[in-house]
Amino acid sequence: ASTLGASAAEKGRYFGTAIAAGRMSDSTYIGIANREFNMITAENEMKWDATEPSQNSFSYSRGDQIVNWARNNGKQVRGHALLWHAQMPGWAQNLSGSALRNAAINHVTKVATYYRGKVHSWDVVNEAFADGGSGGRRDSSLQRTGNDWIEAAFRAARAADPGAKLCYNDYNTDGINAKSTGIYNMVRDFKARGVPIDCVGLQSHLGTSIASDYQANIQRFADLGVDVQITELDVQQGSNQANIYQTVTRACLAVARCTGITVWGVRDTDSWRSDNPLLFDGSGNKKAAYTSVLNALNAG
């Protein structure tokens, strides 16, 4: 096929992008998004600070703008993110202990209930593991409410929206390393104890090289009985950019349970990064990286 979404669909996968509500009136931006992608993530609009700006007072207008646009244009939605130590609203930053735990679970329940039936997959918990060699949890106010905060969040999300796939999402987890192994051990434990988890998101914010065991890492999560999604892909511009994009695409296609890829923005100028990491240049032209992804999706 001639677009990323249609080509991925032919392989039983989706191809998505993150969308920012503030850019939706840009006709070039929204035109590319509508043409190329069939899975949509709100870049910021469904996060805790956006959806619950004061305690128990919920604000869905900007999230709805993106969700409604996606659904009206035949696209599915990845929900991002119910709980994350960053972008917590100020009121929640001032809570700790059981008050924070209760507020967090209430947040999961309310937001997942509001969007019930409209979300393909939720990032229930984002970035809860530490960088470096410990393989352990990141210290945060949420973590200090007790090590079981992640499973409590997944159980609340399942109860609120039984139809959504529930994902754990993180970065620097793209190869087999201490951090990804920590997450692997958590997922294995969740599956063994019946904690509801359906997928692992590998953000894949990449530089000028890619781990040689990228595909093997996807495979080991899949072998635990969860789906894998590439959730926030972007790759530093450089001589290797198109190759790395192609390697990621091929790796996902090679693992049956790798169900889709999302890039973290449309044009280079829309990115949170300044190193031109996306598939379209600032004018909306297709880059070499775009062609390499499309060709990989259409191969075989």
Ligand code: G3I
């Ligand atoms: O909208 C406000 C604007 O009103 C204000 O004037 C301006 C001043 O700082 O800030 C604007 O908000 C910014 C927002 O992006 C929208 O542009 C925030 O400051 C800024 O922090 C926020 O950055 C987002 C970042 O998450 C927050 O941590 C990026 O857009 C977003 O791409 C990025 O996405 C994260 C994923 O959620 C999780 N994984 C990593 C990824 C990259 O950091």
